[in-house]
Amino acid sequence: MSYSILSNETKQQLEQERARLTADRDAVIQTAVQQATAALDRALQQLNDLLNDGQAHNGYGSRGETIVQPSEQSLPEHPAKQAKKTSTPKGQSKPKSEGKGQHPAAHQFNSKVLKPEFAGLSPIKAMVQVIEQSPEQTFDAEEVIRTVYDEFDPADLPTAKRSVKITLVGGAKKGWLERVQENPPLFKALTGAKSPAGALTDDQSDEAIEVTSAEPDDDEPSDSPERSSKKAAKGKAQPRARAKEKAKQPKAQSFEATKTKRSFRGMEPLQAMVNVTATDPARSFSTVEIIREVYGEFEESEMPRAIKSVAGTLTRGVRRNFLEKTHSNPAQFKFKASGKETGATSPTLLVE
CATH class of the missing domain: 1.10.10.10 (Winged helix-like DNA-binding domain superfamily/Winged helix DNA-binding domain)
Incomplete structure (x- = not known):
């Protein structure tokens, strides 16, 4: 039907219908964008929480920012035109990524640098203090790390877990903790255990807790240079340790009829x-x-x-x-x- 032969009343009705459909279309697009964005924001927030990262790295603002809705007036220009407008002038270097500049570099793990509330305590004393606060609970290395140490570079987590496991095993050998599971190692407060406080100075306790071996850490790469060097040192120490164990074990005696108790x-x-x-x-x-x-x-x-x-x-x-x-x-x-x-x-x- 030609538009020119329509009556004014019919034209007005059709224009109203077109306006209604256009508004419905924009509303549907807006709702869909909001729902999709909200779902993505929730997923990103969960990932950020798991990674202990308070800000998203997706280039968008916070979830509370208003979402700009698409409309005919605000449609983005052609990518080629937009690129020309935003191109960097000659002689000027491109600015560095904002995402990298927003977050300070994570510090490396240091086994002796504890949270401020544990100032003045050695690592083993701080760990025993944390575990003794929940006598019925069992702790693994990661739980102790989160409680005793500030956040550090996630790449250092295998090193941190190995260090904390060694310290906890040493605490169990000293009679300060109870080891309730071997693999993965779990520890809990030992009822009636002697307190490490005052038993040794900080430096002495750190030296006393050092042991020559600990459980292999699944999070640590097998080809790690640090782990390889420790394995080599451990391999050299094993023959001497085995010789000492053999010397300690009494040799089984043969039966002699005249040799009674x-x-x-x-x-x-x-x-x-x-x-x-x-x-x-x-x-x-x-x-x-x-x-x-x-x-x-x-x-x-x-x-x-x-x-x-x-x-x-x-x-x-x-x-x-x-x-x-x-x-x-x-x-x-x-x-x-x-x-x-x-x-x-x-x-x-x-x-x-």
């Missing part, structure tokens, strides 16, 4: 065995029980030879009426209270 020194083996059965005259003892009571611990591979030797001694005690055999298979013996031997001396009894 210290409490039976000066007695014949039969006297010691009768003495053991006399401690509970109503009870029957197996051969292995008597061996353990008389000889203590020795190499397990020596047990068959020990049983054979002790069985012969016990049988001799039965023949001399010092013992009574109550069971054959397996052999069991008990003390014979009326035991006598003609022309022989009874074994000396040392009933404990």
